[in-house]
Amino acid sequence: FHRSQTSLPDLRERTLIAVKPDGVQRRLVGQIIQRFEQRGFKLVGLKMLQVSEDLLSQHYCELRTKPFYPSLLHYMTSGPVVVMVWEGHNVVQTSRTMVGHTNPAQAQAGTVRGDFSFHVSRNVVHASDSLEGAQREIQLWFQGKDLLNWDCCDQTCTSEA
Ligand code: UDP
Numbered sequence: 001f002h003r004s005q006t007s008l009p010d011l012r013e014r015t016l017i018a019v020k021p022d023g024v025q026r027r028l029v030g031q032i033i034q035r036f037e038q039r040g041f042k043l044v045g046l047k048m049l050q051v052s053e054d055l056l057s058q059h060y061c062e063l064r065t066k067p068f069y070p071s072l073l074h075y076m077t078s079g080p081v082v083v084m085v086w087e088g089h090n091v092v093q094t095s096r097t098m099v100g101h102t103n104p105a106q107a108q109a110g111t112v113r114g115d116f117s118f119h120v121s122r123n124v125v126h127a128s129d130s131l132e133g134a135q136r137e138i139q140l141w142f143q144g145k146d147l148l149n150w151d152c153c154d155q156t157c158t159s160e161a
Pocket residue numbers: 063068072101102120121122123125126127129
């Protein structure tokens with residue numbers, strides 16, 4: 001990269017990714033994590049939990065009036081979820097591409113939803129849809145102390161050897 005350019009990559013951009021209950025139950029957690037690792041993103045937070053309706057109603061506050069909202073709550077509380085924060089250049093937008101269309105019938109093969117699901121009510125994974133949304137969701141799901149900064153051994157091994 002030319003340091004003089006104004007559009008330096010923001011390597012600290014973060015997004016929230018969640019493996020929904022159907023993804024956990026179908027043992028897809030490892031494959032979903034693998035996709036984000038191999039793309040080059042950095043895992044900075046991870047936990048498994050049974051979500052409360054209170055947390056979900058805040059997470060999906062924009063969908064409260066939708067007809068599918070009650071079934072969405074039922075789905076999302078039907079078992080534990082694995083929620084993660086991933087970091088890297090353009091991670092919000094790239095994650096949305098990796099996850100695929102909300103409706104798996106329209107999701108491209110090669111995306112998580114396009115490869116692992118066939119119905120919008122069981123679409124395996126969540127990804128924040130904007131920078132603002134990501135910030136809001138990360139604050140909702142994680143405490144600051146549970147997000148970790150770490151350096152890759154590529155950069156540190158020679159200095160500590
Ligand atoms: N959803 C659903 N029926 C619909 C639309 C959405 O059950 O007709 C669920 C689905 O699980 C989706 C979630 O509600 O992932 C949130 O919807 P949104 O439009 O925010 O899509 P996303 O950002 O997850 O792609």
